[in-house]
Amino acid sequence: MHAALSVLIFTVTAGFGLGFLGWSGMAHLFNDQYPMFAAIFIGGILTTIGLLASTFHLANPKNAWRAFNRFRTSWLSREGVFSVLLYPLLALGVLAISLDWLLAGQKVLSVLIALLSISIIYCTSMIYACLKTIRQWHNALVPINFMLMGLSSGALLGACYLGFSAPEQQSSWQILAAVFLVLALIGKALYYFWIGKPAGPTINTAIGMTTQASVKLLDVGHEGGTFLQREFGHKVATSEIMKYRMAVYILAFIIPIILLILIANPYLLLIAVIANYLGLLVERWLFFVEARHVVNLFHGDQST
Amino acid sequence: MRLGLVIDMDTCVGCHGCATACKQWNTSGTTGPLTDTDPYGKEPSGVWFNRIRSYEVNTYPENKTINMPMSCMHCEEPACVDVCPTGASYKREEDGIVLVDQDKCMGCNYCSWACPYGARELDAVEGTMKKCTLCVDRIYDQALPESQRQPACVLTCPTSARHFGDLDDPESKVSQLVKEREGFQSMPELGYNPTNHYLPPRKPVETLTKEVPEEKPLAEKIKGWIDKMALS
Numbered sequence: 001m002h003a004a005l006s007v008l009i010f011t012v013t014a015g016f017g018l019g020f021l022g023w024s025g026m027a028h029l030f031n032d033q034y035p036m037f038a039a040i041f042i043g044g045i046l047t048t049i050g051l052l053a054s055t056f057h058l059a060n061p062k063n064a065w066r067a068f069n070r071f072r073t074s075w076l077s078r079e080g081v082f083s084v085l086l087y088p089l090l091a092l093g094v095l096a097i098s099l100d101w102l103l104a105g106q107k108v109l110s111v112l113i114a115l116l117s118i119s120i121i122y123c124t125s126m127i128y129a130c131l132k133t134i135r136q137w138h139n140a141l142v143p144i145n146f147m148l149m150g151l152s153s154g155a156l157l158g159a160c161y162l163g164f165s166a167p168e169q170q171s172s173w174q175i176l177a178a179v180f181l182v183l184a185l186i187g188k189a190l191y192y193f194w195i196g197k198p199a200g201p202t203i204n205t206a207i208g209m210t211t212q213a214s215v216k217l218l219d220v221g222h223e224g225g226t227f228l229q230r231e232f233g234h235k236v237a238t239s240e241i242m243k244y245r246m247a248v249y250i251l252a253f254i255i256p257i258i259l260l261i262l263i264a265n266p267y268l269l270l271i272a273v274i275a276n277y278l279g280l281l282v283e284r285w286l287f288f289v290e291a292r293h294v295v296n297l298f299h300g301d302q303s304t
Numbered sequence: 305m306r307l308g309l310v311i312d313m314d315t316c317v318g319c320h321g322c323a324t325a326c327k328q329w330n331t332s333g334t335t336g337p338l339t340d341t342d343p344y345g346k347e348p349s350g351v352w353f354n355r356i357r358s359y360e361v362n363t364y365p366e367n368k369t370i371n372m373p374m375s376c377m378h379c380e381e382p383a384c385v386d387v388c389p390t391g392a393s394y395k396r397e398e399d400g401i402v403l404v405d406q407d408k409c410m411g412c413n414y415c416s417w418a419c420p421y422g423a424r425e426l427d428a429v430e431g432t433m434k435k436c437t438l439c440v441d442r443i444y445d446q447a448l449p450e451s452q453r454q455p456a457c458v459l460t461c462p463t464s465a466r467h468f469g470d471l472d473d474p475e476s477k478v479s480q481l482v483k484e485r486e487g488f489q490s491m492p493e494l495g496y497n498p499t500n501h502y503l504p505p506r507k508p509v510e511t512l513t514k515e516v517p518e519e520k521p522l523a524e525k526i527k528g529w530i531d532k533m534a535l536s
Contacts, residue, residue, distance in 0.1 A: 001417075059411025060431030066390035066408055076414055077389035132383065132494050133420045201420070201491045207372055208488040209313070209504040213362040218369065221320065221356045224348040227425040231416060294491065295422040298357055298374070 001134070002234045003288030006056035011124055012153075012280045014050025015146070017043045018117040019154020020161075021086075023176075025114025027158075029107050035165045036110060037097045042161065043117070043154075044090045051083055075130055079123035082116055089113050121150040128287075135200040136291045141191045148187045149252075149283070152180035153276055156256055160273050163266025170264055178260040181276075185253040188283065192245055195290060206297045217300030232293040233301075236286075244286050252279025306400040306472035307438055308378050308499030309458065310481050314506050316356075316465040318371030322457035323354040326375070326436070329456035334441045335406055339429040351427045353436040354457060368505060373466075375457070376423035376436035377490070377498030378402050384415035384424060392433070400472075400499060401438045409433050420491050421498070443468075471499055 021043035028036040055061050068084065070077040093109045095101075125146030128137040155177035162170040203215045236244070256272035263269065292301070330353055331338040340350030354375040361368050378395075382402050385393045392408035393415050395401070404415075404424075409432040416424040416433065424435045439455035442448065452459065458466040469478035478501075481487060487501035520528075 057412070058431075059413075059426055059428060060409060061411075063390060063392075063408060063410035066392070067410060067412075068389075069391040070389050073386040074389045074414075076387065076412065080389060127414070130387070131418055133418060201493060205491050205493055207359060207361070207370070208490060208502055209370070210361055213366075216360040217357065218360050219318075219358040221323075221358070222352075224342070224346075226349060226355075227351070227416075227428075228422045231413065231426075232422075293417065294420045294494075298372075298422060 001288045001291040001293060002231050003285045004057040006053045008281055008284045008288075010050045010054035010057075011146075012050075012277060012284055013053065014047050014124070015121060015150040015280070016153045016157055016277065017046025017048075017050060018121050019150035019152070020046065020157045021090075021117040021154070022114045022121075022151060023154045023158050023173075025110040025112070025117065028110035029114075031169070032103065033166065033169065035162075036106070037094065038165060039158075039161065040090050040093050040097075040113070042157075044087075047083070047086065047117075047120075075123050075126040079120060079127060082120045082123055086113070086116050086120065089116060118147070118150075121146055128291075133294050134291045135294075136195045139191075139194065141187065141194060145184070145187045145191055148180065148184035149280060152177060152184040153273075153280065155180050156260070156269075156276055157273055159260060160266050160269040163264060163269055167264070167266075170266075174260045174264065178257050181253050181257045181260070185249065185257075188248065188253075201294050201297065203297045203302050206294070215302075220299055228295055229299065232295050233299065234289055235292070236289045241286070241290065244282055248279050248283040248286065250279070251275045252283055255279075305398060305470050306378075306380070306499055307443070307469070308400070308471050308478070308501070309375070309438075309455070310467040310469070310471075310478040310487060310501045310503060311373055312465040312467070312481075312485075312503040313370050313372065314465075314485075314503060315463045316371045316373060317463055318356055318358050318369075319462065320356050321460050321462055322373055322466060323352055323356055325456040325460035326354045327352060329439060329442065330437065333437065333439070335404065335434050335437055337427075337430070338434065339427045341429070351425045351434050353423075353425075353434070355422070370505060372502070373457075374421055374423070374490075375500075376402055376438070377421055377496070377500040378436075378438060380497035380499060381495060383418040383496060387414050387418045389414065401440055402435070403437055403440065404433050404435055406430070406432050406434075420494055420496070438468075471501070 024036060024039040027034040055064055058064055067077055067080045071081050089112055093113055096106045096109055122143060125143035129142040132138050159170060159173040159177045162173050204210055255275040259272040327338055330336055338351040342348050354373055356371055356373045358371045361370055378400055382395050385395050390408050390410050392405045411431045413426055424433050427434050443453050454468045458468045467478050467481060469476040471478055473479060482501045485503040487503050489498045489501055
């Protein structure tokens with residue numbers, strides 16, 4: 001699959017923001033002292049950057065407002081609707097805290113923000129996981145991975161944030177972030193193991209007629225490139241893939257975990273956040289280029 | 305009603321006539337233009353509703369060349385319609401044709417990801433997704449003589465490998481063809497239940513495949529005869 005940079009930035013950045021909002025909302029429920037006010041802004045800004053980036057991959061963005069129309073069937077539509085619903089909640093949350101409304105009311109808003117944020121991450125993951133045409137995506141590990149990565153990034157950002165704003169609460173968040181980074185690492189390792197075993201449509205079921213005879217592409221029917229090849233043909237050599245996976249493990253998970261265990265200095269934890277962000281960009285890029293759409297079967301790629 | 309195509313892979317010669325006729329009709333049709341980029345240059349590319357690929361199936365001496373024209377299958381369970389967030393993609397209740405409303409599409413490519421048959425292609429110039437309309441602007445046109453109310457690809461096919469009709473009606477020509485010739489769907493295991501069917505190549509006539517006893521050369525015959533004599 002072609003990996004559009006805008007989509008990589010969108011899913012990773014919004015994952016950070018939404019994961020952070022998810023944890024912050026829950027933290028505020030149990031801890032009156034949690035600095036929720038600034039957290040709403042940080043989470044909201046990150047999510048907004050992500051959502052704006054996502055519109056750059058549209059070929060016809062003037063119709064983007066119509067994307068809320070098919071809530072009943074489309075995960076992309078659901079993601080859009082929930083994302084837009086998040087803003088009034090964030091605004092109410094800010095208002096409630098700055099006007100010092102009843103604490104119970106503030107907490108209800110925080111919980112709603114948390115639930116909605118996590119729902120959006122789930123919707124994003126289901127955009128990919130619902131596609132039967134892409135074997136590497138059509139699996140329960142995909143939503144699990146997206147949730148774990150969003151929540152671990154959010155917790156890591158939270159540990160860093162608390163180091164600046166409320167150092168006395170920071171240590172429990174460091175443990176939380178480290179635990180979720182380990183879980184996310186395991187989830188990703190399971191995923192990489194699982195996609196190594198192909199099963200699904202073959203060239204034989206694609207062109208029918210035979211069940212096992214060999215099929216060789218003689219002529220693809222065009223000389224120049226086509227949309228189908230540009231969108232679905234992109235892939236990386238198998239020998240290169242291990243290198244990128246190692247980069248994901250080290251940048252996104254191992255460096256942040258080690259830093260979380262060893263230090264509490266928020267400036268140094270920023271390095272962990274940046275490493276995690278860059279690692280997840282590589283992870284998301286791999287998520288696309290390792291995905292093999294079944295239409296490639298017709299173009300002679302039988303490894304799909 | 306469930307309108308669709310039945311394509312005979314036995315008679316298709318892979319001439320690309322259907323794709324060319326499709327492009328000619330539809331570029332000025334309801335979802336036109338079918339934009340081309342660099343048409344006379346080194347890297348010509350463009351939107352096509354129909355693409356033909358050629359394969360060699362099996363190995364010598366059982367091998368056979370087949371040509372597989374592919375356009376939208378107008379699936380009964382069109383995942384492309386389900387995933388579309390804007391409602392631009394839709395399936396018509398009355399005849400099952402799957403269409404893209406060009407005024408609503410935002411060009412997110414998501415429907416093309418959901419389609420296993422590569423039937424949808426983004427027109428990067430127009431910014432919208434384009435696909436086979438089953439010549440919806442032709443097949444109902446009362447101004448045309450009845451014999452002409454068929455998709456352009458079907459009308460132009462020089463070997464009559466393409467057939468158009470209602471696959472819901474068991475008595476229709478297309479349903480009968482599917483029944484008689486053991487027509488099949490592409491990738492049925494995905495569960496989209498494509499309306500378009502393909503007819504497999506006919507089995508070779510019996511006499512052609514029958515083993516003919518091999519005629520031995522004269523020298524071998526004499527050798528065998530001498531051996532027989534010597535041993536007896």
